[in-house]
Amino acid sequence: MSGRKRSRSARWPRRLAHVALILLALAFLVAFLLLPLATVFAEAFREGLTPYLEAIRQPEARSAIRLTLLVAVIAVPLNVVFGIAAAWAMTRFEFRGKTLLGAFIDLPFSVSPVISGLVYVLLFGAQGWFGPWMEAHGIKVIYAVPGLVLATIFITLPFVARELIPLMEAQGSEEEEAARVLGASGWQMFFRVTLPNIRWALLYGVLLCNARAMGEFGAVSVVSGHIRGLTTTMPLEVEMRYNEYDYVGAFAVASLLALLALLTLAVKTLLEWRYGDEIAAHAPGGH
Amino acid sequence: MRRRVLPGFGISFGYALTYLGLIVLLPLAALAWKATGIGLHGLIHLLSGPRTLAALRLSLLGAVMAASINAVVGLLVGWVLVRYRFPGRRLFDALVDLPFALPTAVAGIALTTLYAPNGWLGRWLEPLGIKVAYTPVGVLVAMVFVGFPFVVRTLQPVLASLERDVEEAAESLGAQRWQTFFRVILPMLAPTLLTGFALALARAVGEYGSVIFIAGNIPMKSEIAPLLIVQKLEQFDYAGAAALGVALLLLSFVLLVIVSLLQRWSNRWAERAA
Numbered sequence: 001m002s003g004r005k006r007s008r009s010a011r012w013p014r015r016l017a018h019v020a021l022i023l024l025a026l027a028f029l030v031a032f033l034l035l036p037l038a039t040v041f042a043e044a045f046r047e048g049l050t051p052y053l054e055a056i057r058q059p060e061a062r063s064a065i066r067l068t069l070l071v072a073v074i075a076v077p078l079n080v081v082f083g084i085a086a087a088w089a090m091t092r093f094e095f096r097g098k099t100l101l102g103a104f105i106d107l108p109f110s111v112s113p114v115i116s117g118l119v120y121v122l123l124f125g126a127q128g129w130f131g132p133w134m135e136a137h138g139i140k141v142i143y144a145v146p147g148l149v150l151a152t153i154f155i156t157l158p159f160v161a162r163e164l165i166p167l168m169e170a171q172g173s174e175e176e177e178a179a180r181v182l183g184a185s186g187w188q189m190f191f192r193v194t195l196p197n198i199r200w201a202l203l204y205g206v207l208l209c210n211a212r213a214m215g216e217f218g219a220v221s222v223v224s225g226h227i228r229g230l231t232t233t234m235p236l237e238v239e240m241r242y243n244e245y246d247y248v249g250a251f252a253v254a255s256l257l258a259l260l261a262l263l264t265l266a267v268k269t270l271l272e273w274r275y276g277d278e279i280a281a282h283a284p285g286g287h
Numbered sequence: 288m289r290r291r292v293l294p295g296f297g298i299s300f301g302y303a304l305t306y307l308g309l310i311v312l313l314p315l316a317a318l319a320w321k322a323t324g325i326g327l328h329g330l331i332h333l334l335s336g337p338r339t340l341a342a343l344r345l346s347l348l349g350a351v352m353a354a355s356i357n358a359v360v361g362l363l364v365g366w367v368l369v370r371y372r373f374p375g376r377r378l379f380d381a382l383v384d385l386p387f388a389l390p391t392a393v394a395g396i397a398l399t400t401l402y403a404p405n406g407w408l409g410r411w412l413e414p415l416g417i418k419v420a421y422t423p424v425g426v427l428v429a430m431v432f433v434g435f436p437f438v439v440r441t442l443q444p445v446l447a448s449l450e451r452d453v454e455e456a457a458e459s460l461g462a463q464r465w466q467t468f469f470r471v472i473l474p475m476l477a478p479t480l481l482t483g484f485a486l487a488l489a490r491a492v493g494e495y496g497s498v499i500f501i502a503g504n505i506p507m508k509s510e511i512a513p514l515l516i517v518q519k520l521e522q523f524d525y526a527g528a529a530a531l532g533v534a535l536l537l538l539s540f541v542l543l544v545i546v547s548l549l550q551r552w553s554n555r556w557a558e559r560a561a
Contacts, residue, residue, distance in 0.1 A: 104307050112494070118532055189294075217391045218495035221496075238393060242396050
């Protein structure tokens with residue numbers, strides 16, 4: 001009896017320490033993550049609903065939204081196909097230089113976004129490798145939509161592959177081999193065995209890839225040239241409005257991107273709760 | 288041998304390699320090639336300029352400091368989220384990924400507004416003499432923000448699988464709580480902590496979008512290296528921009544090599560503790 005009492009009283013300082021640690025962690029999360037998010041919406045609605053709606057209905061805002069969607073619609077599927085192909089080769093076969101290939105896939109994550117844009121200017125810009133030839137043939141990449149797409153593809157290239165490789169490695173190839181032995185063609189095996197096995201991880205990768213594709217700023221700003229209505233995606237429109245002191249306008253467009261981020265987080269969390277096992281060992285999603 | 292049953296090596300490997308070559312490797316080769324255009328003399332002249340040096344120092348030192356802060360705070364947040372149960376835990380856990388999902392430009396203008404002298408946080412810091420917006424401190428704040436999820440997310444699975452009996456054994460042998468933490472838990476976590484540190488570091492070194500708004504971009508004081516690259520491009524100094532880009536890549540590579548050496552050393556430390 002007395003022993004139990006003593007251990008309970010000995011626990012009190014520890015409980016207090018737990019509560020203190022929890023409060024400290026939550027204080028940081030609130031001040032560092034929640035407040036910036038709240039700021040976006042508070043500033044967007046600072047002058048009420050009408051100016052907000054006007055700001056996102058302006059033609060520049062609309063064309064920025066259209067362009068952002070267009071870039072993502074091209075870049076994301078291309079990186080999905082690449083991600084599946086790379087994961088298939090990396091996890092189902094042995095070959096020399098596999099580690100190197102893996103390192104190359106991860107490379108865009110450790111390159112500054114500004115450099116990701118710069119490399120395409122060096123290739124396709126006026127003084128670039130292919131610049132003069134392209135100018136002679138009337139093809140525009142830099143300060144045009146193709147440049148935006150290329151820079152976005154570069155930045156978001158690792159996302160899908162990175163989600164699929166650890167999962168497919170863990171799953172092994174028994175089921176696929178069985179399908180082949182039972183007479184399935186390559187594509188039958190892929191669509192009936194491989195794809196169903198990786199669908200949630202694939203969706204997870206697409207989600208992260210898309211969020212980054214729509215929100216990318218640094219790489220895109222280098223190749224964009226900031227031509228209003230033609231080469232400004234939503235993040236660039238945010239920047240331009242902010243620099244013109246149109247704060248409500250900037251935060252209004254920013255609030256749409258913040259909503260996209262919240263939606264991404266919600267779906268991502270849902271996927272982790274329901275299909276955590278089928279998404280498996282996901283490394284930190286990168287940026 | 289068994290793997291021969293599966294089809295598609297040629298097409299998947301060939302496609303992946305071609306795509307990677309065209310999107311990543313060829314453009315990076317162009318970067319390296321262009322950088323040689325200014326010659327060794329030009330390179331030394333460029334890199335020894337006081338403005339370039341100041342910007343590189345801010346990007347590298349700022350990133351190291353931000354990653355260190357993230358290692359400490361990330362350990363705290365990861366620990367609390369894995370070990371303790373409290374209302375709203377899952378919501379806060381989901382919130383950790385916000386910096387991954389929120390576009391950097393949005394984060395940039397939000398942080399600037401928040402820490403401006405009349406902002407929600409700035410108005411409390413200003414009377415204390417702490418200026419964040421438009422100073423190097425602001426650069427640090429933005430770098431901590433973008434790198435925050437890395438440490439938490441790398442630590443969480445390891446924290447969850449940490450054997451509690453080791454801690455209990457240490458305590459039953461009479462170790463104080465803090466002794467258990469510093470002598471047993473921390474050594475076991477160190478390699479993972481360094482992985483998170485390296486990821487946060489790599490991210491912060493090249494960070495642009497979230498930093499340029501809050502930095503104020505005062506030359507020699509709060510100007511980051513990626514911004515100098517953009518400025519060189521705007522002046523159509525392609526070779527200078529490329530050389531600076533290569534320098535930034537090499538410096539962050541050196542930092543990451545140092546971290547991986549530290550990691551090797553910490554692995555031995557972890558083995559000894561276990």
